[in-house]
Amino acid sequence: MEFEKNDEHYIIMARRWSRGYMVTVAVGVVTGTIIGLQLSLLWPNFMEIAGQIIALPLFMETFAFFFEAIFLGIYAYTWDRFDDQRKHFLLLIPVAIGGGMSAFFITIVNSFMNTPTGFEMVNGALVHANPVAAMFNPAMPTKVSHVVATAYMTAAFLLASITAFKLLKGSRHxxxxxxLYLTMKIGLIFSVASAIIGDFSGKLLAEYQPEKLAAAEWHFETEGEAPLLMYGFLDENQEVRYAIKVPYMLSILAHSNPTAEVIGLNEFEPEETxxxxxxxxxxxxxxxGMFLLVLSLIYWMGIRRHWAFVxxxxxxxLIVLSGPLAFLAMEFGWWLAEVGRQPWILRGIMTVEEAATSSDYVNVMIVLFALLYIVLGVGTVVVLRRIFKNNPIEVELKGNDSP
Ligand code: HEB
Structure with missing residues (x-):
């Protein structure tokens, strides 16, 4: 496929996608504010102890957000001020930096909960807090990069699925x-990146949260030459049934060495598993993740080599499925990371139970927050549909070219 400079189609693509992006950024302001409220309302004991450390990255995240929003605003309202669209494009660099920085700072807070560092505990009190050292905790590099790579991957597949759907519905433009070619190619690049970084995340777990890796792999006894278990289920005696066993693979994933010892669940108290x-x-x-990687690879090769079946x-x-699947993968990833952290809110220091509010109104709060998110979710879909339905690309291109 040919890419021309100043290609009108790509410019319209950027215009249309940036409108959708603005809506989701605006919704992000509201959900971000709600989360701030939830932290203090639902987790007061956690904030009391961790607040002195995570206040810094939380504040930095807000700052990064404003940085992003300001440049996004300028970008959106200056399309006609530039003769050369490449100069206008430069405005997206600070937008991307701002967005990346937001992800960086907020994911730091999550990695701190998984591998807390940068302070000392004396008689149940957190002292000598060093927020900067806490930001550079061991889980930070893998978490931040896995989250950012999978977010780009999900965005690419979401746009690819909408586009494939349009083609299926008869649009031939x-x-x-x-x-479709552009988004699938970006999806492929970030699928590969996500898988490579995901492998590093597994190695990080082996070293800093071995109980999470052991639980994810149903690895009950510490042993070398550990196999990787896929699928299957546990019977009443906690025996693994019908799982696919890949010999040595867990040792390789955890320590890049087929004979390396991988810590099993036997090393942990049952209540800390x-x-x-x-x-x-x-x-x-x-x-x-593997499905999307293979799908986008086949598509990319297929377009280059003129395979008709793509x-x-x-x-x-299948491409229409890719967007929803990528979203699901993000959810599964977070469930793995957060359920796998249980019973801790701050690993080894404070449990979720100790952190939660003792307020009698917690049930009311959860219902109210859920309602708020439903309203926001529905509102977002309605607004996005309006923006794109009322302004189809055929109109935007003003019919001045043919398919
Ligand atoms: Fe993932 C998480 C691996 C793909 C999304 N991960 C995660 C973890 C691990 C992984 C190990 C945990 C970590 C912690 O906790 O720290 N992955 C992985 C691998 C792969 C993947 C190996 C290849 C296949 N992911 C993926 C995808 C997606 C994801 C595809 C989407 C799209 N994850 C995710 C998330 C999470 C995860 C969101 C959460 C956060 C963190 O990082 O943690």
Whole structure:
């Protein structure tokens, strides 16, 4: 496929996608504010002890957000001020930096909960807090990069699925073909990145949260030459049934060495063992990740080599699935990371139970927050549909070219 400079189709693509982006950023302001409220309302004991450390990254996240929003605003209202669209494009650099920084700072808070560092505990009190050292905790590099890579991957597949859907519904404009090739290629790049970084995340767990990895792999006894278990289920005697066993693979994943010892659940107190259901979250995330990687690879090769089946109805339906699947994979990833952290809110220091509010109104609060999110979710869909439905690309291109 040919890419021309100043190609009108790509410029319209950028205009349209940035409108959708603005809506989701605006919704992000509201959900971000709600989360801030939830932290202090629902987790007062956690904030009391961790607040002195996480206040810094939380504040930095707000700052990064404003940085992003300001440049996004400028970008959106200056399309006609530039003769050369490449100069206008430069405004997206600070937008991307701001967005990346927001993800960086907020994911730091989560990695701190998993591998807390940068302070000392004296008689149950957190002292000598060093927020900067806490920000550079061991889980930070893998978490931040896995979250950012999978977010780009999900965004790419979401746009690819919408585009494939349009093609299936009979739109034949070359705009869609360009958009599909572009988004699938970006999806492929970030699928590969996510898988490589995911492997580092597994190695990080082996070293800093071995109980999470052991629970995800149903690895009950510490041993070397550990196999990787996929799928299957546990019978009443906690025996693994019908799982696919890949010999040595867990040792390789955990320590890059087929004979290395991998810590098992036998080393942990039962009350400090995460729920074993995380195995399915891990399997589902990895399965989806591999599926999307292969799908986008086949598509990319198929377009370059003119394989007809990548343009078939069946293949396009698979692409339609890719966006929802990528979202699901993100959910599974978070469930793995957060359920796998149980019973801790701050690993080794404070449990979720100790952190939660003792207020009698907690049930009311959960219902209210859920309602708020439902209203926001529905509102977002309605607004996005309006923006795109009332302004189809055929109109935006003013019919001045043919498919
Ligand atoms: Fe993932 C998480 C691995 C893919 C999304 N992960 C995670 C973890 C691990 C992984 C190990 C945990 C960590 C912690 O906790 O720290 N992955 C992985 C691998 C792969 C993957 C190996 C390849 C296949 N993911 C994926 C995908 C997605 C994801 C595809 C989407 C799209 N994850 C995720 C998330 C999470 C995870 C969101 C959460 C956060 C963190 O990082 O943690």
């Amino acid at each position: 070359v705009y869609y073909k360009k958009a 995460p729920p074993l259901i995380v195995h399915y979250f891990f399997d589902s995330m990895v399965t989806i 343009k078939s109805t069946f293949f396009r339906w």
